[in-house]
Amino acid sequence: MSSITLTGITKSYDGPPVVRDLNLHVETGTVFGLLGPSGCGKTTTLKMIAGLLEPDAGDIRFDGASVRTVPPERRRIGMVFQQPLLFPHMNVEQNVGFGLRMQGVRPGDALPRVRECLAMVQLERFARRYPHQLSGGQQQRVALARAVVTDPVVLLLDEPLSNLDTGLREQMRRLIRQVQERLGITTIFVTHDQDEASELSDCMAVMLDGSLAQTGRPIELFMRPETVAVARFLGSTNLLSGRLRAPGLLETLIGPLATSCTDPAEPGRPVTASIRWEHLTIAGKPAEPAGSGRATNSFRAVIRDVVFGPGRIRYTVEVDGVPLVAATPIEHEYRRGETIEVRIAPQRVRVLPGEDRPD
Amino acid sequence: MGTIEGTRLVRTWRNAALGRAHPAARIFVVVMFVAFAAPFVPLVVASFSFRWHWPDLAPTQWLWDVRGTTPFPVGWDYLFSPASQLGAAFANTVAIGVVVAIVALIVGVPAAHVLARYDFRGKGLAEFFLLLPIIVPQISIGIGMLLLFMRLGLFRTYPGIVLAHLVPALPYAVRILTAVFQNLDPGYEEAARTLGANRLARLRHVTLPLIARGMATAGLFAFLISSNIFLLTFLMSGGRIATLPTMLFSHIESGGPLDATTAGLVLIVSLPGLFFLLIADRASELSLTVKPPPDGRRMESSP
Numbered sequence: 001m002s003s004i005t006l007t008g009i010t011k012s013y014d015g016p017p018v019v020r021d022l023n024l025h026v027e028t029g030t031v032f033g034l035l036g037p038s039g040c041g042k043t044t045t046l047k048m049i050a051g052l053l054e055p056d057a058g059d060i061r062f063d064g065a066s067v068r069t070v071p072p073e074r075r076r077i078g079m080v081f082q083q084p085l086l087f088p089h090m091n092v093e094q095n096v097g098f099g100l101r102m103q104g105v106r107p108g109d110a111l112p113r114v115r116e117c118l119a120m121v122q123l124e125r126f127a128r129r130y131p132h133q134l135s136g137g138q139q140q141r142v143a144l145a146r147a148v149v150t151d152p153v154v155l156l157l158d159e160p161l162s163n164l165d166t167g168l169r170e171q172m173r174r175l176i177r178q179v180q181e182r183l184g185i186t187t188i189f190v191t192h193d194q195d196e197a198s199e200l201s202d203c204m205a206v207m208l209d210g211s212l213a214q215t216g217r218p219i220e221l222f223m224r225p226e227t228v229a230v231a232r233f234l235g236s237t238n239l240l241s242g243r244l245r246a247p248g249l250l251e252t253l254i255g256p257l258a259t260s261c262t263d264p265a266e267p268g269r270p271v272t273a274s275i276r277w278e279h280l281t282i283a284g285k286p287a288e289p290a291g292s293g294r295a296t297n298s299f300r301a302v303i304r305d306v307v308f309g310p311g312r313i314r315y316t317v318e319v320d321g322v323p324l325v326a327a328t329p330i331e332h333e334y335r336r337g338e339t340i341e342v343r344i345a346p347q348r349v350r351v352l353p354g355e356d357r358p359d
Numbered sequence: 360m361g362t363i364e365g366t367r368l369v370r371t372w373r374n375a376a377l378g379r380a381h382p383a384a385r386i387f388v389v390v391m392f393v394a395f396a397a398p399f400v401p402l403v404v405a406s407f408s409f410r411w412h413w414p415d416l417a418p419t420q421w422l423w424d425v426r427g428t429t430p431f432p433v434g435w436d437y438l439f440s441p442a443s444q445l446g447a448a449f450a451n452t453v454a455i456g457v458v459v460a461i462v463a464l465i466v467g468v469p470a471a472h473v474l475a476r477y478d479f480r481g482k483g484l485a486e487f488f489l490l491l492p493i494i495v496p497q498i499s500i501g502i503g504m505l506l507l508f509m510r511l512g513l514f515r516t517y518p519g520i521v522l523a524h525l526v527p528a529l530p531y532a533v534r535i536l537t538a539v540f541q542n543l544d545p546g547y548e549e550a551a552r553t554l555g556a557n558r559l560a561r562l563r564h565v566t567l568p569l570i571a572r573g574m575a576t577a578g579l580f581a582f583l584i585s586s587n588i589f590l591l592t593f594l595m596s597g598g599r600i601a602t603l604p605t606m607l608f609s610h611i612e613s614g615g616p617l618d619a620t621t622a623g624l625v626l627i628v629s630l631p632g633l634f635f636l637l638i639a640d641r642a643s644e645l646s647l648t649v650k651p652p653p654d655g656r657r658m659e660s661s662p
Contacts, residue, residue, distance in 0.1 A: 087568075
């Protein structure tokens with residue numbers, strides 16, 4: 001097991017860099033989730049760590065020792081790709097044993113370890129099958145067993161679940177976590193699915209346009225995004241462009257908005273308020289006539305759309321012509337067209353520098 | 360080697376003609392089969408006839424009617440007598456064809472790999488030159504090569520003929536192999552790399568087994584092209600090295616009616632191709648019980 005450190009990694013194919021001055025550190029034995037939209041350079045980064053691609057600049061170190069000149073076949077990594085990529089002319093046992101065979105281990109000596117790894121992914125009974133006789137999920141489990149059979153120091157997972165059906169994904173996620181915990185192997189997990197990243201990772205990073213926009217524990221990223229781009233990518237939040245009028249007070253499209261967030265202190269600066277869906281609360285019918293002596297951060301709104309989902313109801317409400325989303329527990333159902341009052345606790349208003357520029 | 364009965368090719372045809380195929384498809388298969396097989400019927404008859412003139416529907420005199428009465432053996436008797444040198448021509452054809460196929464694969468596999476996987480300066484030009492021998496008439500290539508080979512001492516040699524055959528055979532082999540590599544997910548080799556396989560091990564354990572079927576097809580094509588070439592062999596051999604096509608042409612150049620000997624020879628010339636097609640068909644079935652991987656397809660859930 002070893003830690004992984006990337007410093008100043010840059011890579012371009014033809015044209016602008018796909019990965020720009022990327023710095024990253026993964027602690028020994030932890031799972032690091034690299035989350036980003038397609039085309040953000042996350043797979044390129046993973047392939048550079050594997051050695052399958054060469055960075056233009058920067059250094060990659062395992063436990064402090066540079067591996068830049070080490071070819072992938074000697075980096076002691078295990079990798080699972082988006083496709084299982086099992087060798088079709090070998091059966092499951094031969095596929096899993098391939099890494100050991102490459103190390104010169106005789107088939108007889110390799111067998112116990114191969115069986116052990118197959119047991120880890122619960123496929124002992126399929127040892128003699130050929131890849132085409134397995135389902136997609138089973139194939140991906142064999143690929144996982146194959147990747148860890150040689151006790152690699154680093155496990156790299158490149159969207160291993162993206163081709164699986166939803167139910168199967170859950171199962172595979174648990175399996176990956178189990179295998180990782182059992183082996184205690186340093187793991188980097190690339191995905192575009194935030195549920196996957198937040199469930200599997202000890203630490204994760206949002207990667208946008210070739211560099212890490214923010215790194216932290218999953219819950220930190222969701223609760224305290226640092227830029228509009230991160231908040232926008234993680235989603236489930238209302239973004240309101242505005243200006244800082246005074247410390248703790250914003251002027252936004254829907255009117256003045258109080259916030260306990262005092263970070264950007266200079267008034268007049270363009271900012272964006274981020275209010276998570278579940279923090280926009282619906283306070284029932286407006287008590288007093290509009291405009292007169294409203295409570296702090298209380299707005300008159302009209303329900304425009306109601307979507308029922310497991311565990312919550314999602315309302316699209318309109319405040320002064322601005323659509324906002326509120327996610328509430330399933331307690332009371334408001335109907336489309338109803339006029340209600342919404343409230344936002346000042347401590348739930350996160351202020352991010354810059355304007356929200358939808359792309 | 361099992362019986363021909365069991366090969367995929369034969370099964371495919373039989374299933375198509377007799378199986379549960381759509382009636383229209385069955386008719387199509389039968390028509391195709393007749394179209395290909397029909398010309399062989401008069402050939403077989405002619406190869407046993409001594410006198411068969413138009414407009415007679417059947418020969419008026421068969422070979423066995425005149426056997427022993429002719430001054431020298433005719434028909435099959437002649438072909439299988441040492442005087443015909445059919446054996447040497449057959450051996451030459453097969454040997455040259457096999458060597459052409461092997462060389463085409465040795466040169467073609469790396470070439471196709473590069474063409475399929477990499478972009479490089481002059482790639483378009485390289486592809487154009489590969490196509491050229493198919494576009495330019497063989498006679499132009501042949502005369503040019505002849506002049507060159509005479510100076511190089513390759514005229515009237517086996518290597519000279521093999522090189523000449525490679526000119527039309529290699530482009531086909533490379534085109535087939537390029538398609539094979541384009542269909543081969545580079546991920547297999549990457550996966551093998553991460554599992555500790557060096558270049559040689561990847562080639563041996565991953566790439567070659569995965570392209571074996573494509574190589575069999577490409578090699579078969581190279582062989583079939585080689586075994587059918589008349590003109591280039593004729594030019595390069597200077598009459599010294601006979602193959603089945605040159606032997607056949609020397610029999611029909613007189614332009615007379617098709618005699619039993621020539622008819623028999625035509626049948627024999629058709630043999631190597633058919634024989635190798637069945638071998639390749641059988642071999643590819645035996646060595647590769649491989650279904651295409653489910654790449655790009657959404658995977659189903661497992662129990």
